Amino acid sequence: xxxxxxxxxxxxxxxxxxxxxxxxxxxxxxxxxxxxxxxxxxxxxxxxxxxxxxxxxxxxxxxxxxxxxxxxxxxxxxxxxxxxxxxxxxxxxxxxxxxxxxxxxxxxxxxxxxxxxxxxxxxxxxxxxxxxxxxxxxxxxxxxxxxxxxxxxxxxxxxxxxxxxxxxxxxxxxxxxxxxxxxxxxxxxxxxxxxxxxxxxxxxxxxxxxxxxxxxxxxxxxxxxxxxxxxxxxxxxxxxxxxxxxxxxxxxxxxxxxxxxxxxxxxxxxxxxxxxxxxxxxxxxxxxxxxxxxxxxxxxxxxxxxxxxxxxxxxxxxxxxxxxxxxxxxxxxxxxxxxxxxxxxxxxxxxxxxxxxxxx
Amino acid sequence: xxxxxxxxxxxxxxxxxxxxxxxxxxxxxxxxxxxxxxxxxxxxxxxxxxxxxxxxxxxxxxxxxxxxxxxxxxxxxxxxxxxxxxxxxxxxxxxxxxxxxxxxxxxxxxxxxxxxxxxxxxxxxxxxxxxxxxxxxxxxxxxxxxxxxxxxxxxxxxxxxxxxxxxxxxxxxxxxxxxxxxxxxxxxxxxxxxxxxxxxxxxxxxxxxxxxxxxxxxxxxxxxxxxxxxxxxxxxxxxxxxxxxxxxxxxxxx
Numbered sequence: 001x002x003x004x005x006x007x008x009x010x011x012x013x014x015x016x017x018x019x020x021x022x023x024x025x026x027x028x029x030x031x032x033x034x035x036x037x038x039x040x041x042x043x044x045x046x047x048x049x050x051x052x053x054x055x056x057x058x059x060x061x062x063x064x065x066x067x068x069x070x071x072x073x074x075x076x077x078x079x080x081x082x083x084x085x086x087x088x089x090x091x092x093x094x095x096x097x098x099x100x101x102x103x104x105x106x107x108x109x110x111x112x113x114x115x116x117x118x119x120x121x122x123x124x125x126x127x128x129x130x131x132x133x134x135x136x137x138x139x140x141x142x143x144x145x146x147x148x149x150x151x152x153x154x155x156x157x158x159x160x161x162x163x164x165x166x167x168x169x170x171x172x173x174x175x176x177x178x179x180x181x182x183x184x185x186x187x188x189x190x191x192x193x194x195x196x197x198x199x200x201x202x203x204x205x206x207x208x209x210x211x212x213x214x215x216x217x218x219x220x221x222x223x224x225x226x227x228x229x230x231x232x233x234x235x236x237x238x239x240x241x242x243x244x245x246x247x248x249x250x251x252x253x254x255x256x257x258x259x260x261x262x263x264x265x266x267x268x269x270x271x272x273x274x275x276x277x278x279x280x281x282x283x284x285x286x287x288x289x290x291x292x293x294x295x296x297x298x299x300x301x302x303x304x305x306x307x308x309x310x311x312x313x314x315x316x317x318x319x320x321x322x323x324x325x326x327x328x329x330x331x332x333x334x335x336x337x338x339x340x341x342x343x344x345x346x347x348x349x350x351x352x353x354x355x356x357x358x359x360x
Numbered sequence: 361x362x363x364x365x366x367x368x369x370x371x372x373x374x375x376x377x378x379x380x381x382x383x384x385x386x387x388x389x390x391x392x393x394x395x396x397x398x399x400x401x402x403x404x405x406x407x408x409x410x411x412x413x414x415x416x417x418x419x420x421x422x423x424x425x426x427x428x429x430x431x432x433x434x435x436x437x438x439x440x441x442x443x444x445x446x447x448x449x450x451x452x453x454x455x456x457x458x459x460x461x462x463x464x465x466x467x468x469x470x471x472x473x474x475x476x477x478x479x480x481x482x483x484x485x486x487x488x489x490x491x492x493x494x495x496x497x498x499x500x501x502x503x504x505x506x507x508x509x510x511x512x513x514x515x516x517x518x519x520x521x522x523x524x525x526x527x528x529x530x531x532x533x534x535x536x537x538x539x540x541x542x543x544x545x546x547x548x549x550x551x552x553x554x555x556x557x558x559x560x561x562x563x564x565x566x567x568x569x570x571x572x573x574x575x576x577x578x579x580x581x582x583x584x585x586x587x588x589x590x591x592x593x594x595x596x597x598x599x600x601x602x603x604x605x606x607x608x609x610x611x612x613x614x
Contacts, residue, residue: 209475216474216481217467217488224450224461231448234410235528236436236465245471291452 004211007294008204015200019193031196032187033308034301038199039261041300044284045206045293046253051282052291053214054246055226056137057145059278060152061254064125066273068255069262070159071121072114073171076263080110101175114177118259122252129251130244137243149275156273170269177263185263195264202260203297206253210293222246223291276317283324289334298336363388363532363563364409369418369428371404378404380587381418386532391554391564393574396584397607402567403445405584406536409565410442411435423531437465439531443521445540445567449509455520456505459495462527463488492527498560499523499553515546522553526562533557535566539573551577575599583607 022028043065050056080098083089089110092098097116103109112120136147159165166172176186184191185198213219224232225239233239262268271277284303288296303323306312312319331338364386371379379401386392394402407413409420411432420428427435441462450458467488469481496502501519504512509520518538525533538554539547551573558564558577568574574581574595581598583591585607591598598604 212477213471213474216477217464217469217485218471218474220453220457220460221464223453223457227450227452228448230412230432231444231450232461233432234436234442234444234448235461235524236433237461238431238433249471 004208004215008208008211011207011297012204015197015204019196028192030305030309031192033305035192035196035199035264036261036308037301037304038196038203039257039264040281040304041203041297042206042257042260043254043281044288044296044300045203045210046250047281047285048288048290048293048296049210049213049222049253050246050250051285052289052296053219053222053226054243055222056243056247057141057282058148058247058250059145059275059282060132060148060150060155061250061281062273062275062277063152063155064129064251064254065258065261065277066155066159066268066270067125067128068121068258069268069272070165070171070258071124071255072117072177072259073174073262073268074164075112075117075120076114076175076177077109077171077173078111080112081108084110099175103173111175114175114263115179118177118256121255121259125251125255126248129248133244133247137240137247149278152273152275152278156270156275159273160270165270168270170267171262172267174262174266174268177260185260187264187266199260199264202256207293207297214293218242226291276320279324280317280320283320283327286327286332287323287335289337292334292336295334295336299334361388362386363423364565365419365421366405366409367419367421369405369408369420370416371401371408371413372416377587379408379415379584382584382587382589383418384582384589384592386563386565388531388563389558389561390579391558391566391577393578393581394565394567394584395569395571395574395581399586400584401587402584403536404587406442406534406567409435410440410534436528439529440534441525441528441530441532442534443518443525443536443538445536447514447517447521449517449520449524451508451510453509454506455501455509455512455523456489456492456496458509458520459523459527460488460492462495462524463491465528466491495523495527498556499526515542515549518542518546518550519553522550522557526557530562532563532565535564535568537568538566539568539570547573 018034019031022030043061047058047061050058080089097113098110099113100108100110132151136144139147160167176184176188178184179198183194183198185195221232221237221242224235224237225242229239284299285296287303288299307316335341362385367383369379369382370377382405394405396402404413408415411430411434415428418428419426422438422440427438450461467484469484473481493502493505496505499519499522501516501523504516509517512520522538535554538550542550547570554564554566555577578595581593581595582589583598583604590603590607591601593601
């Protein structure tokens with residue numbers, strides 16, 4: 001309990017420290033990739049709950065990220081000006097659900113407010129996750145992996161083949177997302193520091209919510225399902241319902257990340273929905289130690305940052321494939337739980353229980 | 361009062377009749393045992409009552425309500441708990457957490473309440489913890505509370521399973537070979553605990569190979585052979601029943 005809030009505080013201090021360091025060393029350009037890494041971390045945190053705690057794999061989470069990102073992109077770029085005399089558009093305008101802006105060439109665009117688009121994106125994600133989850137979560141192991149992989153491929157082909165989604169070009173000119181007056185998610189250079197903090201505050205809140213959940217009655221039931229499903233069933237746990245709700249929750253995390261990153265980048269392309277993205281998310285969850293929120297967050301932030309800075313060059317996807325193989329062979333408990341790391345933690349007087357805080 | 365009423369229960373796997381037209385009743389507050397040679401259908405019968413398997417025909421009436429066809433978790437909600445022949449403790453969880461799972465149906469916190477760590481969920485967790493400790497004290501394993509359950513000695517793990525089943529505060533407890541793999545002293549400990557649980561007002565239905573255990577603690581015994589009931593009586597009468605002796609010792613030796 002106490003430990004949880006201490007760790008959250010330490011994370012917050014670390015986030016501030018990183019920003020201050022980039023300021024001092026005049027490397028604020030790193031903040032862009034750190035912001036993007038934060039949003040990808042959000043996907044991985046949700047997937048960690050699903051894989052590490054509920055014991056269900058998903059090779060289709062890039063699909064949910066894309067559902068979030070594309071829904072928001074379409075709804076906030078679709079120009080309603082030709083329909084502005086229609087009653088429904090008028091009603092929406094009077095309710096403040098629309099916003100008027102200028103495009104890159106000074107033309108007028110009337111589009112849905114990003115908040116409304118965000119809420120619709122989440123609603124669609126929940127609906128899709130529900131419909132997909134009910135049949136798919138009856139499967140186990142390889143079969144579940146293949147079914148979710150299939151879902152991911154379908155989403156990828158849909159966004160690639162539909163003119164509404166911009167086909168291979170994706171959707172660009174996505175407007176900023178005004179969260180509150182004066183606070184907006186956008187890729188504008190002048191907003192870089194603010195956006196870094198918006199992203200990391202969202203991640204910190206997500207971590208707190210997940211740690212709370214894992215330490216609750218629901219978290220205990222999820223770990224029980226993971227450990228001995230028949231026994232959990234016999235204790236009165238509706239295992240199908242718990243798996244489905246966890247699946248939906250992790251999909252909502254992915255979609256939320258998709259929405260925010262799309263507004264931050266000002267667009268989204270089909271590569272975000274690709275199977276390799278899903279594989280990457282799974283690889284990072286594995287590298288983090290499956291059932292470790294802190295491990296997943298650390299790996300997600302570091303690996304995504306390195307990838308986004310281009311350190312892996314054209315081998316980017318190969319690196320994540322290799323990480324998956326190496327982790328499975330040599331560190332199935334995750335990098336932070338290797339004996340070497342435990343020794344380092346002990347040397348640093350870093351409590352060894354820290355990495356497995358959630359699982360304890 | 362009849363707590364559990366099994367009527368004409370049948371279950372086949374392919375051509376094999378694992379349980380064939382079995383009927384018996386369990387009165388409230390007793391220990392009833394189901395015995396029989398290997399392959400007699402004891403485990404199938406157990407899985408039918410606990411909802412793991414669905415019967416081909418017949419009825420299972422618990423507290424005047426038909427429960428055949430319900431899922432195991434729904435049957436648990438109606439007040440039936442069970443242990444497993446092959447231990448099914450939750451790995452990576454302490455004894456306390458394992459037994460806390462028995463309180464699942466008596467608590468309510470869901471996903472949102474859990475994520476937001478609402479004050480009432482914290483209170484609820486505290487209550488669950490307290491009640492679980494009481495159960496551990498009753499069973500006599502409070503000193504093991506913080507140990508990882510699956511790292512305990514085999515005999516202790518059996519007792520943790522018993523505590524977990526008791527934490528559910530069941531009306532009926534199903535015990536699947538609770539003495540399997542235990543030595544004589546451990547078997548005697550388990551026997552004492554089962555009797556104690558019965559004396560707390562919990563009805564017990566037990567499947568067991570260990571004859572001495574069954575004869576010592578059971579109030580009534582049902583004998584199965586090749587999926588059919590061949591006898592149902594008090595232990596003394598069962599010991600003298602010729603058919604039972606024949607089934608157990610082989611026809612030529614009888």
